[in-house]
Amino acid sequence: MTDSRSILKSLKDTGHRITQSRKLVVEALCGSKVPLAVLDILAQLKRRRSAVNKTTVYRELEFLNKEKIIREIDLLEGKKRYEVIHSAAHHHHAVCVKCQMIQCVEMENDLFELEQRLSDRHRFKVTSHSLEFFGLCKDCQ
Ligand SMILES: [Zn+2]
Numbered sequence: 285m286t287d288s289r290s291i292l293k294s295l296k297d298t299g300h301r302i303t304q305s306r307k308l309v310v311e312a313l314c315g316s317k318v319p320l321a322v323l324d325i326l327a328q329l330k331r332r333r334s335a336v337n338k339t340t341v342y343r344e345l346e347f348l349n350k351e352k353i354i355r356e357i358d359l360l361e362g363k364k365r366y367e368v369i370h371s372a373a374h375h376h377h378a379v380c381v382k383c384q385m386i387q388c389v390e391m392e393n394d395l396f397e398l399e400q401r402l403s404d405r406h407r408f409k410v411t412s413h414s415l416e417f418f419g420l421c422k423d424c425q
Pocket residue numbers: 380381382383384385420421422423424
């Protein structure tokens with residue numbers, strides 16, 4: 285989990301305003317081990333008795349995405365999820381199709397060889413990739 289204070293500080297240092305809603309959205313994302321959907325963020329804000337509405341949350345997410353503080357993840361649920369980029373090294377997600385459990389997974393060597401081959405054979409320079417796994421968690425098997 286990333287320290288929300290360091291993110292807020294770097295935003296402030298680069299001349300951005302730290303509004304209460306911005307602070308709360310960053311704190312919600314930093315405090316979570318799994319990528320959050322908009323509804324999850326709203327639920328957390330509600331628990332903290334904040335009156336931040338959905339439109340504001342969307343606007344904050346767009347801002348944080350543009351600032352490369354968070355990234356969007358599509359786990360084929362028909363909604364997007366968001367995760368703080370600094371929170372962990374490059375990783376992937378394993379999603380249980382039965383209970384919707386989400387786990388962040390790091391892989392040794394990752395797709396380095398595949399990317400190398402793409403570059404060698406197709407002269408395609410990979411700058412990033414996204415890969416998620418779907419299946420059954422240990423409780424659902
Ligand atoms: Zn499961």
